[in-house]
Amino acid sequence: MNPLLEISFRVPFDQIQASQVEPAIDQLLADTKLRLAEAIVSPRPLHALDTMTERLEYAMNVVRHLESVVTTPELRAAFNAVQPKVSAFYSSLPLNPELWNAIKRYAATAEGQALTGAMKRYQTKTIDSFKRHGADLPPAGKARLQEIDVALTEATTKFSENVLDSTNAYELLLTDEKQLAGLPPTAVAAARASAESKAKPGWRFTLHGPSYVALMTYLDDAPIREQVWRAYNARAAEAPYDNRGLLKKILELRREKAQLLGFRDFADLVLDDRMAHTGDTAQNFLDDLRVRTEPRFKEENAALESFAGQTLQPWDVGYWAEKQRAALYDFDEEALRPYFPLQNVVTGMFEIFGRVFGIRVEPEAGVPAWDAEVRCYAVRDAATNANLGSFYADWFPRENKRGGAWMDSLITGNPTAENPSDRRPHLGLICGNLTPPVDGKPALLTHREAETIFHEFGHLLHHLLSRVEVRSLAGTSVPWDFVELPSQIMENWCWERESLNLFARHWQTGARLPEDLFQKMKRAKTFRAANAQMRQIGFGVVDLALHRSWDGHSDVVKFARGVLVNFAPAPLPEDYAMITGFTHLFSSPVGYGAGYYSYKWAEVLDADAFTRFRKEGVFSAAVGRDFRDKILARGDSEDPAVLYRSFMGRDPDPNALLERTGLL
Numbered sequence: 001m002n003p004l005l006e007i008s009f010r011v012p013f014d015q016i017q018a019s020q021v022e023p024a025i026d027q028l029l030a031d032t033k034l035r036l037a038e039a040i041v042s043p044r045p046l047h048a049l050d051t052m053t054e055r056l057e058y059a060m061n062v063v064r065h066l067e068s069v070v071t072t073p074e075l076r077a078a079f080n081a082v083q084p085k086v087s088a089f090y091s092s093l094p095l096n097p098e099l100w101n102a103i104k105r106y107a108a109t110a111e112g113q114a115l116t117g118a119m120k121r122y123q124t125k126t127i128d129s130f131k132r133h134g135a136d137l138p139p140a141g142k143a144r145l146q147e148i149d150v151a152l153t154e155a156t157t158k159f160s161e162n163v164l165d166s167t168n169a170y171e172l173l174l175t176d177e178k179q180l181a182g183l184p185p186t187a188v189a190a191a192r193a194s195a196e197s198k199a200k201p202g203w204r205f206t207l208h209g210p211s212y213v214a215l216m217t218y219l220d221d222a223p224i225r226e227q228v229w230r231a232y233n234a235r236a237a238e239a240p241y242d243n244r245g246l247l248k249k250i251l252e253l254r255r256e257k258a259q260l261l262g263f264r265d266f267a268d269l270v271l272d273d274r275m276a277h278t279g280d281t282a283q284n285f286l287d288d289l290r291v292r293t294e295p296r297f298k299e300e301n302a303a304l305e306s307f308a309g310q311t312l313q314p315w316d317v318g319y320w321a322e323k324q325r326a327a328l329y330d331f332d333e334e335a336l337r338p339y340f341p342l343q344n345v346v347t348g349m350f351e352i353f354g355r356v357f358g359i360r361v362e363p364e365a366g367v368p369a370w371d372a373e374v375r376c377y378a379v380r381d382a383a384t385n386a387n388l389g390s391f392y393a394d395w396f397p398r399e400n401k402r403g404g405a406w407m408d409s410l411i412t413g414n415p416t417a418e419n420p421s422d423r424r425p426h427l428g429l430i431c432g433n434l435t436p437p438v439d440g441k442p443a444l445l446t447h448r449e450a451e452t453i454f455h456e457f458g459h460l461l462h463h464l465l466s467r468v469e470v471r472s473l474a475g476t477s478v479p480w481d482f483v484e485l486p487s488q489i490m491e492n493w494c495w496e497r498e499s500l501n502l503f504a505r506h507w508q509t510g511a512r513l514p515e516d517l518f519q520k521m522k523r524a525k526t527f528r529a530a531n532a533q534m535r536q537i538g539f540g541v542v543d544l545a546l547h548r549s550w551d552g553h554s555d556v557v558k559f560a561r562g563v564l565v566n567f568a569p570a571p572l573p574e575d576y577a578m579i580t581g582f583t584h585l586f587s588s589p590v591g592y593g594a595g596y597y598s599y600k601w602a603e604v605l606d607a608d609a610f611t612r613f614r615k616e617g618v619f620s621a622a623v624g625r626d627f628r629d630k631i632l633a634r635g636d637s638e639d640p641a642v643l644y645r646s647f648m649g650r651d652p653d654p655n656a657l658l659e660r661t662g663l664l
């Protein structure tokens with residue numbers, strides 16, 4: 001029996017073979033297509049649509065997860081073989097005329113008209129989503145839409161290849177050791193190793209993150225910094241890797257697609273289903289934040305120039321800011337590590353959110369997993385003892401595991417269903433690549449790593465505490481500009497004295513984090529915060545400007561520079577072409593396109609929502625209950641703006657973010 005064919009709460013991770021993937025997914029796809037045919041003739045096609053993909057999703061979740069954490073060439077090949085078939089199936093749904101007619105027919109029935117709550121929202125969202133995918137277009141329109149999607153995939157793939165190729169095409173070889181002055185030994189060693197790997201003498205620098213950032217931050221030699229900065233900001237701006245034409249083409253295709261579907265522009269199309277709803281709202285949000293940030297931004301830049309004693313160029317800013325930071329705060333992040341042993345962080349976090357959200361997290365022994373280091377936990381409701389779900393935690397890097405930190409869901413249950421026989425727990429996981437234990441010491445984390453654990457646990461609680469009966473709207477399936485609220489808000493508990501006392505304890509002595517270290521860490525957080533914020537606002541503004549107000553024929557690189565110059569700490573050269581390397585916006589058909597504002601949007605939400613905990617107590621079970629019932633439990637069963645208002649009693653207020661970053 002192929003273990004991928006049936007949903008099992010105890011996923012037999014130790015038994016699944018790469019050779020089982022394709023047969024299982026092929027069979028599940030065939031089954032799902034039968035269920036689709038049944039859904040079309042069913043009296044309740046909407047309900048059938050919500051549940052028909054459950055087994056397919058489970059199997060794909062498990063396979064995708066294994067490919068992320070214990071990949072092998074066989075597993076990757078199997079995953080790559082099934083992935084296109086599965087995504088082709090999903091994208092065929094809105095263009096299936098029989099299904100579309102069935103959904104419209106049901107919506108017009110008395111029952112469809114009388115739907116309430118999550119099911120009503122699901123109906124509205126499904127209809128809107130089908131329309132946004134072209135369900136209502138005449139045949140010629142549908143054909144053109146498909147052409148646009150194909151062209152967008154090609155153009156954005158090429159865009160991203162050009163950025164990668166032009167980044168890789170650059171190298172700077174330094175052969176005089178004196179030129180390295182200012183660089184930390186780790187950066188020098190990395191540059192030496194890079195040169196050696198290419199069988200070259202001296203020290204080799206590139207435009208990849210670690211090398212570029214080290215040069216910009218520490219290298220004393222300003223002309224070399226200038227040369228590298230200019231290369232970085234001209235990536236993919238000229239032949240043979242020229243993104244100028246592609247950029248224009250992508251913007252034109254996105255605009256045409258939006259207008260074909262009846263929207264003013266691409267921003268309105270993409271944001272239709274997000275919390276912001278329209279490009280106008282996102283634009284106003286950024287404009288407002290910019291006005292509030294600008295005074296401190298100017299002050300910070302004036303202070304930096306007077307500290308440096310010279311007029312600063314763009315390639316000087318990072319360098320002098322680091323000098324200023326070191327002069328103002330004698331603070332080394334590494335000094336915090338002894339206070340963040342992984343085990344204390346994790347158990348302290350369970351204790352904190354146990355109190356706040358009324359849950360109990362307990363280790364589960366003997367659960368099969370994909371690696372011996374993986375831990376499994378069960379989550380129960382502290383008041384009713386109801387089994388809400390389980391999760392796996394996989395914290396350390398391995399060669400066969402991808403980088404970064406993430407949360408994923410394996411099974412979307414319904415642990416509080418009205419009918420006890422329908423009750424099924426949720427299943428999820430959190431993964432990280434945290435500092436592993438070395439030299440017989442426990443894993444000692446940076447403060448940022450502790451925040452990462454809290455962040456991913458927030459996503460996990462969004463999944464495990466979900467009480468949404470419509471599967472498609474449960475847990476973290478919320479609009480993109482809302483999904484980071486539950487995760488980011490949890491990071492706030494890493495900055496409060498009271499909660500730090502629970503988990504930040506010296507691994508040998510058990511001592512609390514010393515007050516002076518705590519104060520230094522807080523001050524360092526607000527250093528040049530207005531610059532960090534203006535940079536993000538600038539990216540958000542240029543993103544919206546390109547998708548909303550670029551005229552369609554003028555020089556798009558000049559246009560972008562003209563926008564970004566207002567957000568830069570130093571004057572930008574005329575040929576500044578950062579935009580041709582901006583993969584966030586242009587490396588996939590949608591990606592962050594018209595969505596870059598979400599970073600700041602989510603920060604405003606989490607900082608503002610946390611003010612209730614600050615006022616009523618960071619361990620307040622009453623506020624926790626409210627957050628659990630009104631946000632965490634609700635998934636996408638209601639418009640996020642309504643959910644937010646139900647928790648705060650008003651719309652989001654950006655002041656809390658400004659206060660948290662020291663800008664107020």
Ligand SMILES: [Zn+2]
Nearest residue numbers: 455459484487
């Ligand atoms: Zn996140």
